[in-house]
Amino acid sequence: MSTTSLTTANPESPSPPPVFLPSRRDRILGRVQNQGAIAVLVLVVVIASIVSPGFASGANVLSILVGNAYPALLALGMTFVIISGGIDLSVGSVFALGGVLASYGSLHGGFIVALLLPIAVCGLIGLAQGLMVARAGMAPFIVTLAGMLFARGLLQAISNEGQNTYQVPDSSIFNKLGQGSWPPIITVAVFFVLGGILLARSRFGHNLFAVGGNENAATLMGVAVARTKIWVYVLSATLAGLAGLLNASRLGSGVTAIGVGYELTAIAVTVIGGTLLSGGAGSVIGTTAGVLLLAVIQNLIGQYISQYGSSASMAVNGAFLAVVVLLQTYLSRARRIT
């Protein structure tokens, strides 16, 4: 039989359509949830530009963007993981590992090895984590917490307990990869655009939202739940490794002590950008806004209370995260979308 015969509605249909469009209030709440970060970002930027004349200068804007470019890739991967209903605490360590492997590779094998080695190793770490989460049914936070420890250990093992900082040879092409101001920004922007398309416009992305939103329903709707989850962890770890690689190219060496706490910033940024920690909702645009928002705030803190620099921005990040999470819990409950 065909579905076309169904589309001929019975003209004698007696019943009015039982549709309940979301109320005005629900729509507003939904908008706050999805696009709140963008609005706050605009607000903060406008206020900062008025209050602080130096803020909107080209040099300052560029420094904000460049300074946060590579770590932002961690947040991109985190967005996927959190939408799937999981969490990845290993990205900070994997980021550092990627950098060390890249500089090690460039020193011992050349350009190609410098690219492939970190991506392969980090991808494998992601695969292992994905298998443990999706197939063995272990809690994502503990698996990736162990992954964080493992990646850091591996990094230390390669770098003689962190004492060797491998320098990328000046002659290596690898060194050129991340130099300048614009290349990092453009590279990261390209990844964000690709990530946004993958999330919003591919079947993988659709499946991801289904898995994170209602795993049982996703199974019944024919989604390969386990496979989708595994890919998410592979993607996150690979992006983290890639970010570390690019960062190492920019710095010209594989710094071993880098990346501690980056996973926390990545999670904070993602959640502030409107991705629900319970899974099933989120966007790359939101994460972008979250990244920029925290970067701007950090910049402002640096200008005004520079003696507290990073610690103050940590405190602000934490407070921000708490407020956003409370707000999200409230909004979800108010909208009754569960």
Add this chain to the structure above:
Amino acid sequence: MTETVPGPDAGTPLLDVAGVGKSFPGVHALREVSLALRPGRVHALVGENGAGKSTLIKVVTGVYRPDGGRITLGGNEVSFDTPLDAQHAGISTIYQEVNLVPLMSVARNLFLGREPRRFGLVDVRAMNAKAAKILADYGVDIGVSGVARPLGSLGLGAQQMVAIARAIQLEARVVIMDEPTSSLERREVLTLFEVIRRLRDADIAVLYVSHRLDELYTICDDVTVLRDGAVVHTGELAELDRLRLVSLMLGRDMAQVRREGVTAFGDHDADEAVEPVLVAKDLTVTPKVSGVSLSIRPGEVLGLGGLLGSGRSETAKAIAGGLKRDSGTVTVGGKRLRRGTSAEAVRAGVVMLPEDRKAEGLIPSLSVRQNIVLAALPRLSRLGLVSTAKQDEIVDYFMKRLKIKASSPDQKISELSGGNQQKVLLARWLCLRPKVLLLDEPTRGIDVGAKAEVQKLVDEFAEEGLGVLLISSELEELIEGSDRVVVLRDGAAVAELSGDQVNEPELLRALASEPAEGETDE
């Protein structure tokens, strides 16, 4: 039915279930069940809780594998490993709870796995346009902007309709609807029926599971009645009147065999002059309970009758604070319960034995002793420390009085039989010396001996002045256990039987009663 329908023999069955059996450890869930669904006909599947309806659906949709028997679809024998296999073969299921993803857009839910694509990417615009067009046919006319919103922002009825649209878009030949109307409002039900009629016109076979007799008589052509895992009747629905259908479901003609005489309930009459200990007024929990009022006197057993899904459990839960009341009041001993929480109800002496022991009663990792005193802990403690002596005294008393069979009070409750688990939960409440005990299916799933013991205990404690609310799907338990019976239908009280009226014919009549207003399409 006003229209003339072909007899059940017209057309060969599309889905033919023949002699299917399924057992789980200790339970024969299905015995030799046969069911034939024909194209273009709506087949009702009815039966009380535990009759095997959901097991049968799960066998047909590939959730369970049958132990024996054959399932043929369109003439070919089939065997499904997963629900997905069944879906691919053309059997779509619409579950009672909408099984979609509320946070995803309506269109994505409709098309997940079959998204229209352009250049390898999902063509969102085309998808939304198609979705809007399809849904408009199902009465969900929300336009292209509407289908881009999260599914969860629609009303439950519209969500259910999206689920149905999705199921049918999957080239379904057989559509199974498991209580699709349980969360729908009246208007939505009518639209659903419209859709079902169109399915029928498109020669799709529909299996329709519901407890609402009005609905069955409105939309269904054939009926199969299950009881205790076996088919007790199958045929055209029009040939079966309501009273007969209800008595088939409840197994009145087989009652003699099953229960061996009467229940263990004795006779006792509450003094009608005594003030009620509990008064509930206009309880409303949308959409399950609408304006139920009842009162219980000390020493009285008030039965709460009704078919499955009539709002019995929800009424009890609303009284005990397990469900949030939208409106209505509960007064215990003249004092109103304002907060509506379980803790408040327990403090006031209103306690409830929930229907689902496992999910809402047992603390499986704790021992029998600890489960018994769980709620009484604050009363057995000084400075936050449990008094072992007092605790053991109480545990000892109740284990003896309730004849709880456990190797020792330290045995884990999860290792006990169902009947003993239930007695432990009873003890948990009785040791609080409550004023009102709400019992939701207190003897479900426990063996005959334990059943009689539980019934006798309820009687004894009622004698001692406890007010009891009894919910039971078993007619004899309800009739013989209760002094008065309030009958619910669609969340509202439709009859109250007291004194000599509490008998089987009266109760059956109340259960099967036609709705007062002309609600059916008849």
Add this chain to the structure above:
Amino acid sequence: MSDVALARGGVDRARLLAWLRDYGVYAAIVLLVAIATILNPGFLSGSNLRVQAFQLVPTLLVSLGMAMVIATEGVDLSVGAVIALAASLVPLYLGYNAYIAIAVCLVGGVVAGAISGLMVAVAKVQPIVATLALMIGLRGVAVIFNGNQAKPVADPTFNAIGIDSVGGIPIMLIVAIVAVLIVLFVMRRSTFGRQLVAVGDNRAASTLAGLPVRRVLLTVYIVSGVLAALAGVLLVGHGAEADPANQGLNIELSAITAVVVGGTPLTGGRIRVLGTVAGAVFMQLLSATLIQHNVRNSFAQMAEAVIICLAVYAARDRSGR
């Protein structure tokens, strides 16, 4: 026949896994000590054990709180940050008096625990998220209080707590033993202990039984905060410096590991206090043994990661609840 054999094999395997989950950690300690003593007869010497005890105590205290939180089906990631907070408060208040400084630290733990507790119990935020916010924010606050540099702490009373012994037993260890005994007593004998396990095991049933679910959850997070603050005080006293930027880093991981290795499932409803102690002891002795035998720290770290995964795998809840 083969079906029966298979079934029995299945039961035995399940029983073996359950045994491993409950008692494997004790067996592992015995095995580890045996191997370590064979390789190095000085392993069981008093001086070595003292060194181990000093390193063990902070993790052990944090693990006790973590075990209680995990038994309620939660997790507390903020413990490391609470240690940092305590460390930052010590130099600020040491000027008055060592005891006042300690009291202020513990109050800091109460406040931190109350914040996560309120978010979990009242606002119903997932525990992992609520405590993550504190994990991020609190260390920042601590560093703001203290500045980036570690500050020396040279108060005789304060340092004595971290270094001195009474009757040959370090005061730190005595504090830890007292804490273990109190937790053990509370979990076995008190109303609160029962309610905690019930809430973690079946929240719906606990609510229906009229238990004070919110109060139990709030209390658990406060207790965890206080224990972490106490660990912070001991760390500062023992090291004679307050270093909020580094003290307590990754301790949440060690604590979760100790709890899981000790047989408390992450799914809640069960707590093994002595198992947790054993878990903490095992992880401490393992890393000490590895380091003593010149296994590089990096490999020890990777081994730890693998052990965590194995323990979590063994403790998975197979009942399907």
